[in-house]
Amino acid sequence: MQKIPMTSNKQPDHPLDDLIRTDRIPHIWCPGCGIGTVFSSCLAALKGSGIDLQKTVMVSGIGCSGRAAGYVKLDSFHTTHGRAIPFATGLKLANPELNIVVFSGDGDLFAIGGNHFIHAARRNMDMTVICVNNLNYGMTGGQVAATTPHLAKSTTTPAGNPETPFNLPLMAYACGATYVARWTMLHIRDLTDSITEAICKKGFSFIEALSPCPVNYGRRNKQKPLDMLKLYQEKAIIKNDADPSTLDIDFEKGIILGKFIDLDRPTFIEEYDKIYRPSRLQENVPELNS
Amino acid sequence: MTKPAVLTGEYFMTGDVACAEGALAAGCRFFGGYPITPATEIAERMAIRLPQVEGCFIQMEDEIGAMAAILGSSWAGVKSMTATSGPGFSLMMENIGLGICTETPCVVVNVQRGGPSTGLPTQGAQGDMMQARWGSHGHYEIIALAPSSPQEIFYLTITAFNLSEKYRLPVLIMTDEIIGHMSEKVIIPEAKSIKLASRPRPKGRKDRFKPFAPGPNGVAPMPAAGEGYNLHITGLTHDEKGYPVMDVETQTEMMARITEKIQKNLDDIIQTDSYLLDDAEIVIVSYGVSARTSMAAVAEARKLGIKAGLLRLVTIWPFPEDQIRKLADRVKGFVTVEINLGQIHREVERCAGGKVPIFLVGHSGGTIIHPDEVVKMLKEAF
Ligand SMILES: Cc1ncc(C[n+]2csc(CCOP(=O)(O)OP(=O)(O)O)c2C)c(N)n1
Ligand code: SF4
Ligand SMILES: [Mg+2]
Numbered sequence: 001m002q003k004i005p006m007t008s009n010k011q012p013d014h015p016l017d018d019l020i021r022t023d024r025i026p027h028i029w030c031p032g033c034g035i036g037t038v039f040s041s042c043l044a045a046l047k048g049s050g051i052d053l054q055k056t057v058m059v060s061g062i063g064c065s066g067r068a069a070g071y072v073k074l075d076s077f078h079t080t081h082g083r084a085i086p087f088a089t090g091l092k093l094a095n096p097e098l099n100i101v102v103f104s105g106d107g108d109l110f111a112i113g114g115n116h117f118i119h120a121a122r123r124n125m126d127m128t129v130i131c132v133n134n135l136n137y138g139m140t141g142g143q144v145a146a147t148t149p150h151l152a153k154s155t156t157t158p159a160g161n162p163e164t165p166f167n168l169p170l171m172a173y174a175c176g177a178t179y180v181a182r183w184t185m186l187h188i189r190d191l192t193d194s195i196t197e198a199i200c201k202k203g204f205s206f207i208e209a210l211s212p213c214p215v216n217y218g219r220r221n222k223q224k225p226l227d228m229l230k231l232y233q234e235k236a237i238i239k240n241d242a243d244p245s246t247l248d249i250d251f252e253k254g255i256i257l258g259k260f261i262d263l264d265r266p267t268f269i270e271e272y273d274k275i276y277r278p279s280r281l282q283e284n285v286p287e288l289n290s
Numbered sequence: 291m292t293k294p295a296v297l298t299g300e301y302f303m304t305g306d307v308a309c310a311e312g313a314l315a316a317g318c319r320f321f322g323g324y325p326i327t328p329a330t331e332i333a334e335r336m337a338i339r340l341p342q343v344e345g346c347f348i349q350m351e352d353e354i355g356a357m358a359a360i361l362g363s364s365w366a367g368v369k370s371m372t373a374t375s376g377p378g379f380s381l382m383m384e385n386i387g388l389g390i391c392t393e394t395p396c397v398v399v400n401v402q403r404g405g406p407s408t409g410l411p412t413q414g415a416q417g418d419m420m421q422a423r424w425g426s427h428g429h430y431e432i433i434a435l436a437p438s439s440p441q442e443i444f445y446l447t448i449t450a451f452n453l454s455e456k457y458r459l460p461v462l463i464m465t466d467e468i469i470g471h472m473s474e475k476v477i478i479p480e481a482k483s484i485k486l487a488s489r490p491r492p493k494g495r496k497d498r499f500k501p502f503a504p505g506p507n508g509v510a511p512m513p514a515a516g517e518g519y520n521l522h523i524t525g526l527t528h529d530e531k532g533y534p535v536m537d538v539e540t541q542t543e544m545m546a547r548i549t550e551k552i553q554k555n556l557d558d559i560i561q562t563d564s565y566l567l568d569d570a571e572i573v574i575v576s577y578g579v580s581a582r583t584s585m586a587a588v589a590e591a592r593k594l595g596i597k598a599g600l601l602r603l604v605t606i607w608p609f610p611e612d613q614i615r616k617l618a619d620r621v622k623g624f625v626t627v628e629i630n631l632g633q634i635h636r637e638v639e640r641c642a643g644g645k646v647p648i649f650l651v652g653h654s655g656g657t658i659i660h661p662d663e664v665v666k667m668l669k670e671a672f
Contacts, residue, residue, distance in 0.1 A: 021522070024533060055516045059362075070522060070534060075515040077365065078524035078534075079358065080388050086322075086355035090362025090370065091515055093346045094320050098366065098516050116358075119351040268348075276341035279292060 019043045019053075021073050028067055032218075032225040034185040034211030038132050039068050041188050041209075042103060045195035046074075056099040059088040061113060063139045064213075065105035065132035082113030085120045088127055096269050099199065100127035106147040107137045110166055114146070121175035121204045123268040128198045128205045131168065134213035142216030149249065153220040170244040172206040173261050179205035180261035182247065184232040185212075187257060194259060203267050210255070231255075293342040296481035303476040305469040306373075308440040309399055310335035311476075312447030313371050315484055318397070319345035320370035322359035324352055324378055327411045328467040329401040332373035353378035357385035360396045365523065367514030369451055373399035375467075376409060376418055379425070386460050387426030388525045390548060393502065393510065395454040395489055397447065399463040401470040404655030414467030415655030416578055416629040422462050423607050429545065431552035433559060434462040434607040436577040440474045446604070452487035453559060457551055458509050464606060466629070468579040468658055492519070502544075503530040508551035552608055561604040562613060566592065570599025572672055573617050575638050576627040577603040580659055584627045587664030596668050606634065614641035623647040625667055629655055647671070 014020070020043070029035050046056060053074060060069035062081035069076040079087045088100045102109075109117055109131050120127065136154055137143040144154040144161050147168070151160040172180045179198050183191035191209055198205035212218060212228035231251055240258040247256050266274075273280045296315045303311070310332050313321075321340055323333035333349065340347040346363075350356040353374055360370040374382065379400045389396060404410030405417050418425075422434045433453050437443035443465055454461040492499050492511040496519050502510050510530075513519045526534035527541045552559065565585050567573065572591075576584040581602040591598040601617070603610060614637075617624075623646045626635035635650045642648055649671045651664050 021520075021533075054518045057515050070524060073520050075519065075521045076523070077362070077515075078522070078526065079361075080384055080525060083354065083358040083385060083388075086350060086358035087362040089348070089350075089355070090320065090322060090359035090364070091366045092362075093348060093359070094363035094366035094368035094370070095514070095516055115351050116355050119355070272341075272346065277344065280344065 016040055016043045016047065019047060019073050021071055024071055027071055029064060030215045032212065032214040033064070034134065034213070035065050035068070035132050037185040037188060038130070038191070038209040038211050039071065039103070041185070041192045042068070042101065042130055042195055043072065044192045045199060046101070048192070049196045049199045051099050051199060055097055056101065057088070057091055058101045058103055059084045059091070060102070061104040061108035063105035063108045063137070065103065065134070066108055068103040082108055082111070082116065084108065085113060085116040085129065089120060089125055092126060093269065101199065102127055102129040104131065105138065106131055106133040106135070107145045110168065111146045118175045121172055121177045121206070124176055124178060124203050124265055126202050126204070126267045126269060128195070128207070130195065130207050130209060132211045133168065133208050134211045134217060136213055136217040138213045138216050142213070142220060149251070154217070155220070165249065167244070167248045168208045169206070169247045169260050173244040176204065177206045177261065178203035178263050178265055180244070181259040182208040182210070183257050184210040184236065184255070186229055186232040187236065190257070203265065292344065294481070295343045296484065297478050298480050299478055301476045301478065302473050303440050304331060304471055304473050305437070305440040305443045305465060306331035306401065306471065307335050308444040308476045309373070309447050309463065309465070310339060311478060312444040313397065313451065314339055314343060315444070315478065315481070316369065316448040316451035317486055318369045318371045318451060319343065320360065320363040320368045321347050321372065322350050322356040322363070322370070323372050324350055324356050324374065326375045326378045328403055328470045329373045329375045329399065331470070332399060332401070353381040354385065357382040357398070361385060361389050361392070361394045364394045364396045365515050369395070369455070371397040371399065373401065375401050375403050376405045377407070379418055379421065383426045387428060387430070389460040390426065390430045390432070391525045392523050393458040393512070393548065394460065395458050396460050397450045397454055397463065398460055399465065402464065402466040410656050412467065413656040414579065414629065414658070416466055416580065417633070417655055419464060419606060419628070419630065419633040422464050429549070431549045432462060432607050433457070433459065433552065433605070434464050435604060436464050436606050437469060438578055438581045438602065439469065440472060441476050443469060444476055444478065448484060448486075452485070455487045455489045456509065457555070458489060458512060459548070464578070466579055500530040501532045502528065502547065504547055504551070508547070508554055556608055559605060559608060560610050562610050563602040563604055565600040565602070567599035567601060569597060571597040571622045572599070572625065572668060573621050574598060574600045574625045574627055574664065575603065575614070575634065576600065577606055577634065580627045580629055583659045583661050584664055586661035587668070590661060590665050591668045594665070594669070596672070598668055603634070609637050609641070611641045614638055615643070618642040618645045621646060623649070623672055625649045625651060625664065625671070627651045627659055627664055629653065629659060
């Protein structure tokens with residue numbers, strides 16, 4: 001640990017400060033919210049990955065999780081609700097040198113933006129998508145999401161959710177993602193390792209990060225702020241390479257975590273260049289961005 | 291595989307293809323689209339041509355994604371475009387607003403067909419003119435251009451890119467099925483004779499750079515992602531740094547920035563054209579394909595001794611208010627000719643301010659307006 005002279009009243013710098021817009025702190029996230037932990041895990045991964053951060057872009061949609069783009073000190077875009085992935089697609093195709101990280105919420109990526117997720121995975125668009133899954137729409141006050149467990153309460157399912165939630169890793173796998181993992185924000189080391197791996201891997205990578213929303217989800221489902229964390233600890237079953245079809249979240253039987261998919265197939269840009277722009281495959285071709 | 295971006299020569303071309311060639315000549319190197327009649331041919335042409343000029347084409351999963359993708363590619367420093375028709379234009383509205391708010395240059399083409407809803411997919415109309423003005427939520431300024439021929443769509447597409455780069459906003463090309471599908475002679479000039487504009491570029495220290503601090507003409511310089519500026523770009527109300535600040539002062543300042551850069555440069559932006567207007571007593575106001583009909587009607591009216599003239603709007607938005615106001619002081623009346631039930635007509639009415647009578651020749655879409663209908667109105671109304 002760094003030694004601080006007793007006379008100094010300056011706070012020590014946080015090791016991730018150089019990746020944070022400190023002039024935008026305090027952030028908007030509630031006490032007990034898990035987004036900040038997933039965010040710092042993502043920053044640690046960005047730092048540890050060794051990629052060129054000047055060529056790295058974070059794109060978010062709208063929601064509490066989507067505010068991440070406003071705090072990261074990288075080129076960062078806070079777009080419209082659900083549209084981070086197609087916006088990021090445009091960035092990547094126009095400048096393939098950019099490393100793209102999409103950081104957003106479950107509602108953003110899988111309800112309003114679900115179609116874009118499906119197609120970006122199918123195309124194997126080279127980007128890393130991190131979904132903060134807090135089982136509800138936090139920002140708008142706790143409505144039901146495509147991830148809300150069956151029977152769970154929300155402001156728009158006051159007597160319990162009649163619907164069935166998505167199994168996100170299964171969906172990502174079925175759509176063609178080449179890297180799929182799920183962790184909770186409590187499994188911070190594994191989460192950071194997975195994000196690092198995903199960032200360094202070409203192709204469409206997807207990481208689901210379970211994260212508590214005590215204010216809007218917990219409160220309506222008889223959970224005190226620490227209860228969700230206890231569930232993450234007690235119910236976690238780490239099972240790398242688990243069959244994606246077995247990954248429904250079940251807080252009673254257990255939540256399966258791990259890296260499930262890690263495979264290789266050509267990205268959209270590789271295929272496009274092969275078929276349409278073979279001259280770009282040779283060296284020293286002029287850049288698109290001229 | 292590489293071919294020139296500017297296909298200098300004389301062609302027999304549809305408006306849609308001429309639009310695509312104009313985009314390439316303007317430096318467009320990214321197209322994100324979704325098929326829709328009668329705009330599909332623009333996407334199809336771009337799919338062939340963009341890789342020939344080291345550009346990139348992608349058919350997105352819908353028009354929402356297409357619009358988002360062209361904003362993203364613009365922030366990567368590449369001139370970008372999409373093309374659609376009514377239903378797709380409706381889907382693009384939210385992200386057109388993001389483009390306005392984040393001051394992102396790009397071009398959106400609407401090859402109009404009859405609406406509302408699925409309407410008349412294969413038949414022309416001019417019914418989206420007010421949607422072009424106000425279709426995205428909130429108050430803003432927009433630029434929209436209306437070409438009257440395949441040749442003009444070639445040039446106006448270049449103009450649209452130049453204006454979008456200069457003033458940093460999405461520029462709309464409001465054409466229609468008739469111009470889009472019509473084949474006519476199109477001359478593509480030599481590349482060196484085409485004047486191109488590019489977004490203002492930042493100078494000075496990167497760490498002190500403010501992406502929304504306006505330059506001399508009210509427009510802020512624009513870097514690209516990956517250049518080391520640590521940009522933050524948001525559709526939330528933001529200050530000059532680009533940081534979200536949700537208060538009345540910041541909202542007022544931001545709105546002033548995005549509206550005044552247009553309002554203070556009207557002379558540079560607005561283009562109109564005229565035919566026998568100098569001594570005209572009755573002025574036809576028209577645009578796009580209907581301006582061609584109107585021109586024939588003016589010629590016919592003159593033969594009948596009616597002193598008619600045409601004011602052809604090339605720029606629809608911002609609206610050429612001053613010109614209409616001045617004309618209202620000296621002419622006997624106006625006739626608006628457009629394929630809708632009175633959209634630009636209301637603007638003419640607003641600007642003429644009750645000084646002279648105003649009539650509409652319009653219908654709800656599906657075909658052109660015949661010159662005879664215009665002549666009939668000229669004979670009956672005045
Ligand atoms: C087009 C549109 N519809 C609705 C909204 C309102 N809205 C803002 S955030 C949000 C949900 C966010 O949920 P999620 O993505 O799960 O993020 P969280 O806040 O839970 O992190 C909604 C519906 C919006 N901003 N835009
Ligand atoms: S509402 Fe929920 S998700 Fe949003 S900041 Fe608060 S705790 Fe976090
Ligand atoms: Mg959520």
